[in-house]
Amino acid sequence: TKGGGSKVAPDAPPSVSSNARKETDNGPTNDEIELLKPLNIICGGGLCSGPPEIVTIKGLPAAGARMLGLKNGELVKLYAQFKKIDENNNKQINFEEWSEWIDVSPSHFIRQVCDRMVFNVVADVDGDGTLNFGEFVLASGMIGTFSRDQVMHIMFEIFDDTGDGYLDKKEFQVLARSVQSLAGTLFPGNYGSFSDSFDTDGDGLVDFNEFMKINEQFPMIFYPALSLQDVTRRKTLGVNRWQNAASSFDKSSRKSQEKEHAKAAAKAKERDKEFDDNIPPPQSFFDQIKTLGAKKGVIKKRKCGGAKSAATKAK
8 A cells, every 4th residue: 555555456447548659679570560661542522522532641640540441432421521620721630629529618628538539649649739640540449449437447547646556535636626616516625535435445545447337326426428429420420330459359359369479389388389379459559559659660750759638638
């Protein structure tokens, strides 16, 4: 515990924080290089107003589109939405344009949610705090394929200021104050006694599992994050399409992982070495994109200092 105990943080979904991306020494594989190649989108008539045009996305956004199996028609739909959101036609989407698109008031709490889910260090490839079309495709893919646990973990990370996997009473007070306008009188003035009601093991801290119980009792508290995902899904390719994309991606990843595991097992057998038969769960789309983006040379250019927190900008 923070008081000097030895409590171990519970299992939780992979981090979706916007910590700065750290480049590894390993470059992309040949297959990954193919994924990263420029992807041309043919846009003409129908959803695309004006004369026919070819829109190109490249690098990490192109890889993301290919990994999720997005077809030309689906990318055209995303382009049409991008142009609707980009009200000043500068080919960039900022926080104010995004919040207007999903029809929410741009409060400090909403800024924090969008900073983690939309303008994070993975989707905002060039780190300028806005999204170009390729980055919009990537952000839509990540939001569309997030699991419910991942969305809730984003909420937890916003308030876990120290990043130790727990909310102490001070951090819980920040949570309570941040959402009080949404929760109304649900939160009493005595934040300590309220947090105690969710601290089921009595260690003075609220871990992720205990945090989830808050959502069970007061679902409106975290509605902004869940609503952001729902609206983004509906206004882009539809809820079913994103759910199917996530399911297909997970199946494909699991199959690839099993294939690689079988190869490794065969090599170990040839060398008469012990081998762990347990196959770990496959990485989510977000985590695979994050891993690919960290490989040497994948991100060609990035603004100095990386993506800056929208919440920080608001201060």
